[in-house]
Amino acid sequence: MSSAGDDPPRSSRRGLLAAAGGLVVARGARAARGADRGAKTEAFWGSHQAGIVTPQQSQCYMAAFDLATDRRAEVIALLRRWTRAAARLTEGGAMVPPGGSTDAPGGDSGEATGLGPARLTITFGFGAGLFIKDGTDRYGLAALRPAALVDLPRFNGDQLVAGRTGGDLWVQACAEDPQLVFHAVRQMTRLAEDSAELRWAQAGFLSAPGDGSTPRNLMGFKDGTQRPADVNKAVWVREPGWMRAGSYVVVRRIRMALEHWDRTKLSFQEETMGRHKYSGAPLGLRGEFEPLGLDRNDVDGNPIIAEGAHVRLGNAQANGAADILRRGYSYNEGVNFTAERWPPWRQGMELDAGLLFVCYQNDPRAGFVRIFEKMAKFDMLNQYVTHTGGGLFACPGGAVEGEFIGQALFERA
Amino acid sequence: MSSAGDDPPRSSRRGLLAAAGGLVVARGARAARGADRGAKTEAFWGSHQAGIVTPQQSQCYMAAFDLATDRRAEVIALLRRWTRAAARLTEGGAMVPPGGSTDAPGGDSGEATGLGPARLTITFGFGAGLFIKDGTDRYGLAALRPAALVDLPRFNGDQLVAGRTGGDLWVQACAEDPQLVFHAVRQMTRLAEDSAELRWAQAGFLSAPGDGSTPRNLMGFKDGTQRPADVNKAVWVREPGWMRAGSYVVVRRIRMALEHWDRTKLSFQEETMGRHKYSGAPLGLRGEFEPLGLDRNDVDGNPIIAEGAHVRLGNAQANGAADILRRGYSYNEGVNFTAERWPPWRQGMELDAGLLFVCYQNDPRAGFVRIFEKMAKFDMLNQYVTHTGGGLFACPGGAVEGEFIGQALFERA
Numbered sequence: 138m139s140s141a142g143d144d145p146p147r148s149s150r151r152g153l154l155a156a157a158g159g160l161v162v163a164r165g166a167r168a169a170r171g172a173d174r175g176a177k178t179e180a181f182w183g184s185h186q187a188g189i190v191t192p193q194q195s196q197c198y199m200a201a202f203d204l205a206t207d208r209r210a211e212v213i214a215l216l217r218r219w220t221r222a223a224a225r226l227t228e229g230g231a232m233v234p235p236g237g238s239t240d241a242p243g244g245d246s247g248e249a250t251g252l253g254p255a256r257l258t259i260t261f262g263f264g265a266g267l268f269i270k271d272g273t274d275r276y277g278l279a280a281l282r283p284a285a286l287v288d289l290p291r292f293n294g295d296q297l298v299a300g301r302t303g304g305d306l307w308v309q310a311c312a313e314d315p316q317l318v319f320h321a322v323r324q325m326t327r328l329a330e331d332s333a334e335l336r337w338a339q340a341g342f343l344s345a346p347g348d349g350s351t352p353r354n355l356m357g358f359k360d361g362t363q364r365p366a367d368v369n370k371a372v373w374v375r376e377p378g379w380m381r382a383g384s385y386v387v388v389r390r391i392r393m394a395l396e397h398w399d400r401t402k403l404s405f406q407e408e409t410m411g412r413h414k415y416s417g418a419p420l421g422l423r424g425e426f427e428p429l430g431l432d433r434n435d436v437d438g439n440p441i442i443a444e445g446a447h448v449r450l451g452n453a454q455a456n457g458a459a460d461i462l463r464r465g466y467s468y469n470e471g472v473n474f475t476a477e478r479w480p481p482w483r484q485g486m487e488l489d490a491g492l493l494f495v496c497y498q499n500d501p502r503a504g505f506v507r508i509f510e511k512m513a514k515f516d517m518l519n520q521y522v523t524h525t526g527g528g529l530f531a532c533p534g535g536a537v538e539g540e541f542i543g544q545a546l547f548e549r550a
Numbered sequence: 551m552s553s554a555g556d557d558p559p560r561s562s563r564r565g566l567l568a569a570a571g572g573l574v575v576a577r578g579a580r581a582a583r584g585a586d587r588g589a590k591t592e593a594f595w596g597s598h599q600a601g602i603v604t605p606q607q608s609q610c611y612m613a614a615f616d617l618a619t620d621r622r623a624e625v626i627a628l629l630r631r632w633t634r635a636a637a638r639l640t641e642g643g644a645m646v647p648p649g650g651s652t653d654a655p656g657g658d659s660g661e662a663t664g665l666g667p668a669r670l671t672i673t674f675g676f677g678a679g680l681f682i683k684d685g686t687d688r689y690g691l692a693a694l695r696p697a698a699l700v701d702l703p704r705f706n707g708d709q710l711v712a713g714r715t716g717g718d719l720w721v722q723a724c725a726e727d728p729q730l731v732f733h734a735v736r737q738m739t740r741l742a743e744d745s746a747e748l749r750w751a752q753a754g755f756l757s758a759p760g761d762g763s764t765p766r767n768l769m770g771f772k773d774g775t776q777r778p779a780d781v782n783k784a785v786w787v788r789e790p791g792w793m794r795a796g797s798y799v800v801v802r803r804i805r806m807a808l809e810h811w812d813r814t815k816l817s818f819q820e821e822t823m824g825r826h827k828y829s830g831a832p833l834g835l836r837g838e839f840e841p842l843g844l845d846r847n848d849v850d851g852n853p854i855i856a857e858g859a860h861v862r863l864g865n866a867q868a869n870g871a872a873d874i875l876r877r878g879y880s881y882n883e884g885v886n887f888t889a890e891r892w893p894p895w896r897q898g899m900e901l902d903a904g905l906l907f908v909c910y911q912n913d914p915r916a917g918f919v920r921i922f923e924k925m926a927k928f929d930m931l932n933q934y935v936t937h938t939g940g941g942l943f944a945c946p947g948g949a950v951e952g953e954f955i956g957q958a959l960f961e962r963a
Contacts, residue, residue, distance in 0.1 A: 175760045198882065242813045247770020247827055251759030315728075316757035319768065319882050323901065327812050335899040338884045344729035346664030347588045355732065357660020399740050400655045414660055467661075469611065469732050470883050471751045486748040488736065 175255045175314070181227040183535040184382050186542065188258035189497050190368055190462070193343055194311040197466045197493065198318035199388070200338035201304025201528060202329055204266065209276040211332045212267070213547055218328045219261065219308070220541040226321050229254035243327070249320035257312040259321055261542045262386055262530025266305035281549055283377055285385055285500045286531045292513035294524070301390055301526025304336040309386070309495075315340065337526060339390060341466025341493035351417060351425065355393055355467050355490055356521070358410055359417035362425055363452070365460030371504075372462050372497045374534075379545040382534030384497045387461075387505040389527035390468070393491035397479060398521050409517040411446030419448070431455055445517040451508060458507040461496040468493045479520070491522065501529055588668045588727070594640040596948040597795050599955065601671035602910050603781055603875070606756055607724040610879045610906065611731035612801070613751035614717025614941060615742055617679065622689040624745045625680070626960055631741045632674065632721070633954040639734050642667035656740070662733035670725040672734055674955045675799055675943025679718035694962055696790055698798055698913045699944045705926035707937070714803055714939025717749040722799075722908075728753070750939060752803060754879025754906040764830060764838065768806055768880050768903055769934075771823055772830035775838055776865070778873035784917075785875050785910045787947075792958040795947030797910045800874075800918040802940035803881070806904035810892060811934050822930040824859030832861070844868055858930040864921060871920040874909040881906045892933070904935065914942055 179187050204212060222232060226249075234244030268274070268282035310321035318340070326335055345352045354360040365371035374380045398406065407413055407420060417425035421433065421441045431449055433441045442449050453460045469490045476484040498504030513519070533543045592600045617625060635645060639662075647657030681687070681695035723734035731753070739748055758765045767773040778784035787793045811819070820826055820833060830838035834846065834854045844862055846854045855862050866873045882903045889897040911917030926932070946956045 200885075240816050242815055244816060245770075246768075246808070246812055248757075248766045248768050250766060250770070250828065251761060251763060252757055314757050315755040315882065316766075316768075316880060319880075319903065323808065323812075326901065327809070335885055335901070337899075338901065340882050340884070342728040344661075344665055344727050348664060350664055353661045353663060353729075355659075355661050355729075357658075357663070395659070395736065396740070399659055399736075402655055403653050403657060415663065467729060467732075469728065469753050471753070472613075472748055486750075488739065488748070488751065490732065 175252055177256045177313075178228060178254045179256050179258045181224040181259070182538050185373065185535045186260050186383070186532055187227070187535070188260035188309055188311050189372060189384050189386075189464075189532065191256075191258050191311070193464055194256050194258070195313050195343050195345065196315045196318050197309065197311045197341045197343070197495075198315075198322045198338065199307065199309040199493075200322045200326065201264070201336045202306040202308075202326075202333040203336050204270075204275070204305040204333050206332045207275050209547075212276055213541070215329060215332045216261075216543050217541045219325055220536060222324055222328055223259035223261075223321075223542075224538070226324065227254060227257050227259060229257075232324055246320065246323060246327075249317050252314050252317045252320075253312070255313040255317050257310065257317055257321060259325070260309040260311075260386075260532060262307035262309070262532040263543065263546075264303060264305045264307060264528060264530050266303070270305070278546065281377065281379065281546060283380055283531060285374070285502060286529065287502060287506070289387075289501075289529050290506065290510070292509055292524070294513055294519055296523050296525055297527070298525050301337045301339075303528045304530075306333055307386070307388075307528065307530040315342070339468060339493055339526075341468045343466050354465075354492055355395060356398055356406070356410075358406075358412065358414055359425065360465070360492075361463060362412075362417055365453075365462055367460075368462055370499075371460040372499055374499045379549050380531060380533055381545075384499065384532050385501045385504075386530050386532055387494075387496050387498075387501055387527065388530075389492075389494040390525050391492040391494050392473075392489060392523045392525055394475075394477075394521045394523070395488050395490060397477065401521075408443055409447060409521075411442040411448035420446075443517065445515050447512075447516050447518040450512040450516050453504075453508065456508050456511060459498060459500060459503040461498040461504040461508070464495045464497060466493045466495070467491070494527070497532075588665055590669045590726075591641060591667045592669050592671045594637040594672070595951050598786065598948045599673050599796070599945055600640070600948075601673035601722055601724050602785060602797050602799075602877075602945065604669075604671050604724070606877055607669050607671070608726050608756050608758065609728045609731050610722065610724045610754045610756070610908075611728075611735045611751065612720065612722040612906075613735045613739065614677070614749045615719040615721075615739075615746040616749050617683075617688070617718040617745065618747050619745045620688050622960070625689055626954070628742060628745045629674075629956050630954045632738055633949060635737055635741055636672035636674075636734075636955075637951070639737065640667060640670050640672060642670075645737055659733065659736060659740075662730050665727050665730045665733075666725070668726040668730050670723065670730055670734060672738070673722040673724075673799075673945060675720035675722070675945040676956065676959075677716055677718045677720060677941060677943050679716070683718070691959065694790065694792065694959060696793055696944060698787070698915060699942065700915060700919070702800075702914075702942050703919065703923070705922055705937070707926055707932055709936050709938055710940070711938050714750045714752075716941045717943075719746055720799070720801075720941065720943040728755070752881060752906055752939075754881045756879050767878075767905055768808060769811055769819070769823075771819075771825065771827055772838065773878070773905075774876060775825075775830055778866075778875055780873075781875055783912075784873040785912055787912045792956075792962050793944060793946060794958075797912065797945050798914045798917075799943050799945055800907075800909050800911075800914055800940065801943075802905075802907040803938050804905040804907050805886075805902060805936045805938050807888075807890075807934050807936070808901050808903060809896075810890065814934075821856055822860060822934075824855040824861030833859075856930065858928045860925075860929050860931040863925040863929050866917075866921065869921050869924055872911060872913065872916040874911040874917040874921070877908045877910060879906045879908070880904070907940070910945075
């Protein structure tokens, strides 16, 4: 059966739209429709990868892959395919069918037609397994593994599921549309061909109030009030050379025991967080952006923000830790069976929802690891959350057109 | 620790916003902000439930519950709580803490603050288990079970997982924001108290191109081109009396084998669907909305739209079936292990994504069941999809203020 009656898939969705509408819509004309958030573009090429300090989009979908090849050339070829495709998708383009055929498998899957670019960013990261796996240096890269790309310690309370944790390669797609980020990861998965296998994937969303106020997480509290004083200083790496202008990302899939949380008094929720729920102000204060005042005491001499309050333990200065840039999303994936660890020991289905915690930093040893080692032990919030997956990935610097992400690593080796 | 430094949770998010911003924003003033899609409201009270013929919102979250009580009065009390809360949330309000306390558990969970109403609708349905369960008439309603509320037959190829299927009660929340629909179902779950237990829940999204064209599903094809000629006639029930102005909903969680689909030639994808991928036109034609022309033959006398094409088998007229109103969403829930049923018999992780099929009709025996019995056997698309859950629910007519959803059923019994 011929597809002669259809507009064949063009090399870009922009072209497709133009053909379908009988209009030639040039790039300038599209950009002029400022009201159309689907039309906005984030640059892919540049000294840094996009999706790190990029203002946070409302939708995220990320995936981790295990490399299934022993050949260094195949890894390079994969990174080349990924880089080319990411640049193309980021600009609102579609995948090009192999050899220009409009019928062969491997063209675009089509579901993003008319939706993008919608501020799509695609960010790549390398897990420890790229450098050494089960003691084997598969690609001659072991000597180039950065000291900062540690094996994360087992933190107190960790309930990490192997199938949701780790991976040799990692891809984060963010945009203003859930189908667009799905589409991006789907293309990367397909382009992995036989060189890499999907290990885990996780979608998330960020719902920002229309008035521009700080978004809330599923516990109902504002999340993201505290940002590093100097974002660039906090996130960008200087050494080793191949990681210059890159960053390290820590991801944690954190299930919230929302049924338990919802049976907790507001005052105890606030004591646990160290902030007021609705205003977002530090406990006892009125303004969301007021300094925490961690040394304030009540009339009995007890700290107003408890020693175990989440906001105290998460504060970099109070931990002697470096700042981290949080860039997390909420997730919602139906239900799970649970047997509660608290009276009256209910069992049954609970909402499988919570936080897809994402943070970027220039050294996780001084950032997430230092903060979370303390937090995992003492945070009052721990009774309401369970970490079930995630990973640590080295995100190299950006690429200029013609390069591929991570090229400096392979040229060094 | 007192929460004196915070704005306490008010009885409505509107109130909260007003307090936070130091403004009194009246309903009229909010409605005037037409550009703010968060401000748009769908009416809850009315002769029909909202969320059925309501223009489809971009986000959906639904849940099914098993009744855990033998007491009819508890079921009524639950439906009263749900109705009151749904009306309140739909208007952009928040949950009211019990007894007006601002500290006791049971107030609003807070994560929807500033997001709504965003066209929120909450729709309720009754499963067969409300009428009879394991042969027991728990609530004296068995005689009132409508003939149309059948036990769905086992369809060819069904791979339904018990934990994703059925339920005595069903709630569908739709809105323009993923956190808002999560919030709505979360409140209903909490209000179920000990009377009903969560059985399954499923989120979905619908990404509509900015140019108003028909949205695409994850197979990349337009989905929703065909609508009933007379929507009201297709969906609203007349008999029995307690179901007047109600409708029946069929839900199916349909996983798509996207990796397989993506290795299929475009021409075979189109033959399978019976439509062109990009234009959405019936095979061999140019316009999305042209009649299917199911009797068109090629020069060899073979039908242009194959006997097993999805669009032919899904067509009500071609099936002697009644029209159904499709109102489905795409879903994306990470990965699943699969062992493929086709060469080269790969095994590994696949994307757990597909279609949350939702359709409304006045009689599922003449609608979904008739269409799908044939489709489940002959649809060429079947090799790419697996039905893993869902259910059939009777959605009663709407309520006027002071009534509860389903009141006519309990008054009749």
